[in-house]
Amino acid sequence: MTRNLSRLALLLLPTLLLAGWAASIALQRVAQPTLRIAIVGYDPRDLLRGHYLQFRLDLAAGESAPCACLDANPADALRPLVRAVACDAPPTPAACPHFIESPRQTFRYYATQERALELEKLLRDKPGGAAALTHFHGDGRVSFSDLVAAP
Amino acid sequence: MIDLHGRAVRARIEQWREAGVIDAATADRLAAHEAAGGGASGFHAAFTLIGAGAVALGLAALVAANWDALPIWLKLGAHVAVNLSLGVWAAAAVKRQPGGAGAEALLIVLSGSILAFIAHVGQSFQLQGDLFAPLATWLALTAPFTIALGRSLALRWLFTFGVAATLAAGAEIYIEALARAQLVGACAAALLAVAYAAPLAARGFAAAPLWGRHFNQLALGALAALTPFLAEIGWRIDIAAADPAHVLPEVIRGTVVACAGLALGGCGLWLRARRTADGALVGDWRFTLFVAASPAYAALPFLVGGGDSPMLAGLAYSAYWLAVGWFAHMAGSVGFYRLAVALVALRLFSAFVEAFGGLLMTGGGLVAVGTLLLGMGWAAQRYLRRRAAVQPETTP
Numbered sequence: 001m002t003r004n005l006s007r008l009a010l011l012l013l014p015t016l017l018l019a020g021w022a023a024s025i026a027l028q029r030v031a032q033p034t035l036r037i038a039i040v041g042y043d044p045r046d047l048l049r050g051h052y053l054q055f056r057l058d059l060a061a062g063e064s065a066p067c068a069c070l071d072a073n074p075a076d077a078l079r080p081l082v083r084a085v086a087c088d089a090p091p092t093p094a095a096c097p098h099f100i101e102s103p104r105q106t107f108r109y110y111a112t113q114e115r116a117l118e119l120e121k122l123l124r125d126k127p128g129g130a131a132a133l134t135h136f137h138g139d140g141r142v143s144f145s146d147l148v149a150a151p
Numbered sequence: 152m153i154d155l156h157g158r159a160v161r162a163r164i165e166q167w168r169e170a171g172v173i174d175a176a177t178a179d180r181l182a183a184h185e186a187a188g189g190g191a192s193g194f195h196a197a198f199t200l201i202g203a204g205a206v207a208l209g210l211a212a213l214v215a216a217n218w219d220a221l222p223i224w225l226k227l228g229a230h231v232a233v234n235l236s237l238g239v240w241a242a243a244a245v246k247r248q249p250g251g252a253g254a255e256a257l258l259i260v261l262s263g264s265i266l267a268f269i270a271h272v273g274q275s276f277q278l279q280g281d282l283f284a285p286l287a288t289w290l291a292l293t294a295p296f297t298i299a300l301g302r303s304l305a306l307r308w309l310f311t312f313g314v315a316a317t318l319a320a321g322a323e324i325y326i327e328a329l330a331r332a333q334l335v336g337a338c339a340a341a342l343l344a345v346a347y348a349a350p351l352a353a354r355g356f357a358a359a360p361l362w363g364r365h366f367n368q369l370a371l372g373a374l375a376a377l378t379p380f381l382a383e384i385g386w387r388i389d390i391a392a393a394d395p396a397h398v399l400p401e402v403i404r405g406t407v408v409a410c411a412g413l414a415l416g417g418c419g420l421w422l423r424a425r426r427t428a429d430g431a432l433v434g435d436w437r438f439t440l441f442v443a444a445s446p447a448y449a450a451l452p453f454l455v456g457g458g459d460s461p462m463l464a465g466l467a468y469s470a471y472w473l474a475v476g477w478f479a480h481m482a483g484s485v486g487f488y489r490l491a492v493a494l495v496a497l498r499l500f501s502a503f504v505e506a507f508g509g510l511l512m513t514g515g516g517l518v519a520v521g522t523l524l525l526g527m528g529w530a531a532q533r534y535l536r537r538r539a540a541v542q543p544e545t546t547p
Binding site: 004007008010011012013014015016017018019021022025026029105107108109110112115141142143144145 | 218219223224227231234235238239241242245246261265268269272273274275276277278279280292293295296299300
């Protein structure tokens with residue numbers, strides 16, 4: 001009996017742990033601060049890698065800082081202002097809700113084949129022509145939930 | 152339905168009986184077994200496989216056609232349900248027939264589906280990151296049931312490739328940082344400790360001896376690959392000039408630690424595996440001593456500051472493998488003997504290609520080395536046949 005239970009636990013626990021992880025991401029995402037940010041293709045010759053669109057955030061000047069706070073830009077809602085901050089002593093979430101590490105890094109966005117081709121065309125025709133809803137995790141990491149044509 | 156399979160089996164049984172391979176009673180028992188349904192099982196299995204495959208493909212096509220329209224929670228929830236069902240099914244299959252084809256196939260499918268689920272979550276939430284984190288998570292989650300319940304060669308090698316892929320992904324990201332922190336040696340030692348401890352941790356399960364043997368072979372194989380490779384680097388380069396930042400020596404120290412661990416662990420497991428029923432050692436202790444001394448040989452060129460000579464490197468490589476071949480021959484380890492002959496032959500081949508420039512000379516070199524390899528292959532084959540006639544084959 002004990003052996004049966006331990007065998008079942010070995011085989012089911014991985015899935016249950018991963019399901020919990022997925023649920024925690026979904027729950028945290030609701031509370032995470034977001035910004036819609038314009039994006040540009042990383043490499044105009046090769047925007048798509050399989051189903052992944054490769055892009056960078058189209059930020060205002062200062063984006064080369066290793067760590068930064070993104071603040072709302074009154075002049076351009078899709079291109080937030082970049083305020084460099086220290087990576088080893090990041091500001092509190094209250095002082096910097098949109099904290100990001102390596103804002104110049106290349107991000108990837110997974111999409112189905114047809115959607116990926118649409119997005120590629122969008123970025124190729126007009127750099128900065130698409131915007132990503134960016135979720136800030138609070139520890140410098142970001143993720144994305146929506147990628148649409150910029151207004 | 153014409154029972155072609157059954158007819159062929161019955162004919163084969165009759166041939167074996169006529170040739171004296173089996174006696175009449177065995178032939179009758181085999182024929183009775185086939186008549187009781189052995190012949191039908193193949194058809195049943197084929198129809199089941201084709202039918203299940205068609206249903207699975209159809210479902211996959213239906214889901215794929217509407218993938219964008221499905222909400223994330225539904226897609227992930229369905230994947231969780233599939234994985235849980237696979238887990239329950241695999242548990243029942245393992246209980247019914249441990250190590251059976253069905254149980255092993257289900258464990259492999261579950262393992263793959265867990266990896267797919269990690270990727271699925273990453274894609275659903277557009278998580279950013281490298282390949283190492285998902286692979287390491289997958290390995291940590293699936294290793295317990297793989298080692299405790301898996302027995303087949305396919306599953307053992309799937310696990311091995313998983314470990315190798317995870318290590319490669321981790322090394323790509325962290326090796327420089329680890330070298331700067333001088334932690335490569337510690338990480339190599341920790342990794343080896345885990346590798347050797349894994350079968351011990353699973354010793355309560357029936358699959359543990361198989362995994363112990365698998366890790367034993369991997370340890371000796373890795374040692375045999377790492378030692379001459381590391382030594383060749385040392386004999387080829389001038390260490391101080393090649394790496395002023397001293398990152399390389401730390402990586403090399405780590406590799407030497409790995410070699411030492413592999414040598415000691417490999418020897419221990421090899422000796423344990425090569426005992427007769429009454430506890431006496433089988434084989435030759437000199438091969439064990441040679442394996443244990445391999446890390447010292449790997450470190451030698453670095454201790455003397457490097458050789459800065461490709462020719463010396465090639466000679467040292469060939470000499471090491473010739474020694475492996477000789478000691479393996481003395482110990483009756485045919486697997487290592489074959490490996491040594493093959494690697495010396497390959498090294499000679501690459502040396503000829505490297506040495507001859509121009510098309511004409513390369514052609515002449517290829518003919519020469521090809522003839523040499525044919526001769527070595529013929530000699531090895533002759534030796535193995537003679538040896539097989541004298542005593543049964545043993546492998547480490």
